[in-house]
Amino acid sequence: MGDRTCPLCRSSRVRPLFTKQQIDYWLCGACSFRFATADVNPNLANALDDYEDAYLQYLQRDAADEANFAALHRWMSSFAPIGGTRLLDVGAGSGKLVRDLRRRGVDARGIEPSRALFDRFLANDEAFEMATADAVRGTFDVVTAFDVIEHVADPHAFAESIVARLAPDGVLFLSTPDVESAVARMFGRHWHFYYPYHLSYFGPQTLGRLAADHGLTIVSVTHRGRLRSIGYVIRYAAEFVGGRSAPPWARRFDARYLPINLFDTMYVVLRRAT
Numbered sequence: 001m002g003d004r005t006c007p008l009c010r011s012s013r014v015r016p017l018f019t020k021q022q023i024d025y026w027l028c029g030a031c032s033f034r035f036a037t038a039d040v041n042p043n044l045a046n047a048l049d050d051y052e053d054a055y056l057q058y059l060q061r062d063a064a065d066e067a068n069f070a071a072l073h074r075w076m077s078s079f080a081p082i083g084g085t086r087l088l089d090v091g092a093g094s095g096k097l098v099r100d101l102r103r104r105g106v107d108a109r110g111i112e113p114s115r116a117l118f119d120r121f122l123a124n125d126e127a128f129e130m131a132t133a134d135a136v137r138g139t140f141d142v143v144t145a146f147d148v149i150e151h152v153a154d155p156h157a158f159a160e161s162i163v164a165r166l167a168p169d170g171v172l173f174l175s176t177p178d179v180e181s182a183v184a185r186m187f188g189r190h191w192h193f194y195y196p197y198h199l200s201y202f203g204p205q206t207l208g209r210l211a212a213d214h215g216l217t218i219v220s221v222t223h224r225g226r227l228r229s230i231g232y233v234i235r236y237a238a239e240f241v242g243g244r245s246a247p248p249w250a251r252r253f254d255a256r257y258l259p260i261n262l263f264d265t266m267y268v269v270l271r272r273a274t
Contacts, residue, residue: 088133
């Protein structure tokens with residue numbers, strides 16, 4: 001571990017926390033931001049075959065998608081009108097959210113910077129572009145970035161690119177692991193979200209600092225759950241917690257679902273100033 005500067009507050013008061021799976025994790029003594037450093041960002045460098053089975057299952061269509069996206073749509077609609085607005089989904093992944101929103105009549109489009117994901121899931125759909133937010137033209141009434149900000153090494157550059165795409169009084173919906181949660185504190189370095197794809201770790205306080213720096217106001221922070229198949233939970237626990245291959249028998253439970261909420265993923269609503 002060499003000397004580091006905090007990506008959030010730029011302080012040099014940074015100390016090493018631990019090393020896990022050959023990735024160094026750090027804590028800023030000035031603002032309490034936690035972050036990881038990797039020689040190569042696997043979110044952009046990985047080929048599709050490099051990803052764990054649980055992540056590939058997460059990207060595929062799933063029987064719980066309809067219920068999960070319906071609940072997400074209701075939650076978003078309670079803060080801002082979604083129908084009849086221009087919406088940009090940043091980090092579209094396999095495109096499931098954008099396609100669901102378009103079926104609901106939302107003028108939604110998505111961007112995805114990963115070549116592997118774009119080529120596999122999005123390349124033949126004009127609703128998607130292989131790009132980062134700073135390369136997109138125009139502004140949008142609503143921007144979504146679910147399970148994205150934790151994957152970026154420079155949160156200020158990411159926030160700046162989002163705000164540039166957000167219309168005045170526009171709304172940003174995002175989700176990200178909550179490093180200030182009770183589960184994160186309880187498990188420490190063994191917390192399941194400490195794994196190589198995650199580079200920036202926010203809680204409500206550090207996210208509030210980032211938001212204020214870029215003219216965003218936090219409207220709401222909550223911890224929402226999702227329906228998950230038991231097979232997915234088994235694969236996830238084996239691969240991301242246990243660091244080993246998932247057992248073949250996990251497929252027996254792929255069609256059985258449970259509501260899962262560890263209260264360590266925060267869903268945040270932010271509004272840009274007019």
